[in-house]
Amino acid sequence: MKLLIAFLFLLSLLLTKQPVEPGMACPLGTFAISLIIDVAEYESLSVEQVLDKLCSYLPSEMSDPCNKFVDKYAKMIIEELKTDDHPDTIAQKIGLCPMDSQCTLFPQKQRIYFQKNSKSRYNKSEQELKSVWDKILGELKKIYEKHDPIVDLDGDHFSDSKKLRGSYWRGKDCDDLSRSTFPGKVPNSGDKLFDSNCNGVHGRDENKINYEDRFCKGTQPMGTMVIGDSIGAHFHIPVQFFQPDQLSNGILKDNLIDLIEMEGDWPQKSWVTGFDTTPNDLCEGTVNSIYLKMLERNRCNHRNYQNIAVNGMSSPNVYDLLENSLTESLQKESYPVFGLFQLFGDDICLSMNITQLPTPQQFRDNVVKSLHQLDSVLAPGSVIFVMSLMDGTRPFKILHDKPHPLGHGITYADFYEYMKCNEISFCPLWLTTNETERAYAEKLALKLSQQLYDIVENEKFVNFETRFVDTPQKEIEEVFIANGWDLLKMYEPVGGFHPTQLTNYWLADLTWKKINSLYPDLIPPINPHNQEIIDKFGDQGGF
Numbered sequence: 001m002k003l004l005i006a007f008l009f010l011l012s013l014l015l016t017k018q019p020v021e022p023g024m025a026c027p028l029g030t031f032a033i034s035l036i037i038d039v040a041e042y043e044s045l046s047v048e049q050v051l052d053k054l055c056s057y058l059p060s061e062m063s064d065p066c067n068k069f070v071d072k073y074a075k076m077i078i079e080e081l082k083t084d085d086h087p088d089t090i091a092q093k094i095g096l097c098p099m100d101s102q103c104t105l106f107p108q109k110q111r112i113y114f115q116k117n118s119k120s121r122y123n124k125s126e127q128e129l130k131s132v133w134d135k136i137l138g139e140l141k142k143i144y145e146k147h148d149p150i151v152d153l154d155g156d157h158f159s160d161s162k163k164l165r166g167s168y169w170r171g172k173d174c175d176d177l178s179r180s181t182f183p184g185k186v187p188n189s190g191d192k193l194f195d196s197n198c199n200g201v202h203g204r205d206e207n208k209i210n211y212e213d214r215f216c217k218g219t220q221p222m223g224t225m226v227i228g229d230s231i232g233a234h235f236h237i238p239v240q241f242f243q244p245d246q247l248s249n250g251i252l253k254d255n256l257i258d259l260i261e262m263e264g265d266w267p268q269k270s271w272v273t274g275f276d277t278t279p280n281d282l283c284e285g286t287v288n289s290i291y292l293k294m295l296e297r298n299r300c301n302h303r304n305y306q307n308i309a310v311n312g313m314s315s316p317n318v319y320d321l322l323e324n325s326l327t328e329s330l331q332k333e334s335y336p337v338f339g340l341f342q343l344f345g346d347d348i349c350l351s352m353n354i355t356q357l358p359t360p361q362q363f364r365d366n367v368v369k370s371l372h373q374l375d376s377v378l379a380p381g382s383v384i385f386v387m388s389l390m391d392g393t394r395p396f397k398i399l400h401d402k403p404h405p406l407g408h409g410i411t412y413a414d415f416y417e418y419m420k421c422n423e424i425s426f427c428p429l430w431l432t433t434n435e436t437e438r439a440y441a442e443k444l445a446l447k448l449s450q451q452l453y454d455i456v457e458n459e460k461f462v463n464f465e466t467r468f469v470d471t472p473q474k475e476i477e478e479v480f481i482a483n484g485w486d487l488l489k490m491y492e493p494v495g496g497f498h499p500t501q502l503t504n505y506w507l508a509d510l511t512w513k514k515i516n517s518l519y520p521d522l523i524p525p526i527n528p529h530n531q532e533i534i535d536k537f538g539d540q541g542g543f
């Protein structure tokens with residue numbers, strides 16, 4: 001039964017926008033019931049046996065909300081499964097979904113026992129159901145509310161622990177007790193005594209020359225930064241979580257808490273600030289990033305990266321994000337930033353219907369305000385590359401008739417519509433069978449990109465220059481086609497929207513190439529001392 005909870009948690013991660021809405025009970029419960037049936041089938045067990053066993057699949061931290069849920073629903077699910085094998089209707093009958101729900105996921109033909117007007121046999125009041133949900137969701141909420149490192153003793157926004165917005169997001173703090181030691185800082189007294197910017201270069205040579213002065217001074221070190229959305233943060237739900245054989249191998253037990261603490265994101269492997277090149281089955285594929293390219297050019301940039309990207313980030317919220325994440329006094333002590341500003345589509349995706357879409361002017365005002373906030377904190381000499389919105393119609397075009405990993409003949413079009421119907425879609429106007437809506441949303445996206453271009457052309461900032469970069473989505477498709485790779489592999493299999501690790505690789509590669517060919521004067525020079533730094537300092541303290 002714990003699997004059920006796992007799925008509630010897991011699928012809440014799917015919901016990059018409002019991960020803790022009570023309205024999620026219905027879809028999450030439905031997915032969970034489907035999984036229980038699948039696991040029972042896969043392991044040739046009775047549903048009772050599966051429910052008993054499922055607890056062991058989940059991390060111990062989740063046992064409490066899980067048990068509460070089991071107490072409420074296990075008997076009902078077992079009872080219903082005797083006469084019904086249709087997850088949609090079971091979820092309705094036990095009160096997880098409204099009886100009149102218009103949203104169903106599983107093919108109608110499986111509805112063997114479904115009687116359209118059958119009343120729930122259970123007397124649970126809505127109030128009672130709500131209180132269970134509030135408890136479960138309340139625990140999730142705690143994790144999601146903050147986007148700053150939880151473990152940050154000196155308040156410099158950098159941390160020496162990895163998760164919870166720590167060093168997977170921003171370079172590891174090599175002294176989390178000192179506010180004057182953090183990655184990206186212009187060093188104190190040439191880092192003669194200690195490594196004040198955590199880049200691994202410090203101390204003095206045999207002639208009493210500071211290594212920072214010898215190897216880094218005048219080499220134009222720059223920090224890599226991304227301000228953006230779930231694509232910048234690299235949102236990714238491992239497909240293994242949906243595979244019954246993997247569940248019995250402890251995949252959720254070992255990884256779920258980590259993923260929740262990471263908000264479902266993998267910034268350490270992301271296309272702008274990724275640095276973790278060690279293979280990981282749960283996020284397979286080669287890591288390539290703007291940061292790794294900046295590091296390759298200049299080893300003095302080691303650990304100087306900041307991932308300020310949040311799932312669901314759209315233009316009205318960037319200002320607050322920047323205000324909370326960047327402190328003027330700290331940034332002014334730092335090297336300038338080589339930054340990417342990317343809002344690939346949440347201004348479109350947060351709208352449930354076309355009347356809610358923002359106007360180009362609203363979008364423009366929000367972006368300009370945010371960029372001025374950024375201008376007030378960054379060190380002079382920075383550069384911000386403003387990326388165009390993605391073509392959000394591509395995932396649907398590529399995936400819509402392909403089978404979704406949930407199985408049972410469900411296609412991506414079914415999955416998208418189900419998520420939309422439950423008001424939890426990643427992007428209701430792009431991921432929909434309604435062609436009018438897709439086209440309308442895309443037309444607006446082009447207008448918003450035009451606004452970004454116009455901002456870059458016309459707005460002036462004190463501490464950074466801006467340049468426009470057309471997001472190389474089409475070029476990535478061309479690479480896939482040229483290599484004979486299925487375009488299906490461009491997007492995350494579970495959600496069917498976010499770029500895969502492979503796409504992230506090419507997003508980094510082609511964006512970097514674009515910047516190099518369009519704006520070569522803004523690429524900082526290669527540090528001639530790179531090999532000496534490697535010889536002297538090895539891996540520079542790692543990450």
Ligand SMILES: *[C@@H]1O[C@H](CO)[C@@H](O)[C@H](O)[C@H]1NC(C)=O
Pocket residue numbers: 121122123
């Ligand atoms: C539901 O309530 C009715 C009357 O209020 C009662 O007769 C019935 O036993 C209850 N059913 C359950 C499953 O508690």
Ligand SMILES: *[C@@H]1O[C@H](CO)[C@@H](O)[C@H](O)[C@H]1NC(C)=O
Pocket residue numbers: 352353355356
């Ligand atoms: C659009 O969504 C809003 C909020 O959910 C709702 O109030 C409004 O009626 C919807 N408009 C249309 C045309 O569906």
Ligand SMILES: *[C@@H]1O[C@H](CO)[C@@H](O)[C@H](O)[C@H]1NC(C)=O
Pocket residue numbers: 353354434435436437
């Ligand atoms: C498609 O979307 C448009 C705009 O929201 C709406 O007016 C129309 O009824 C929708 N078509 C279908 C078939 O749902």
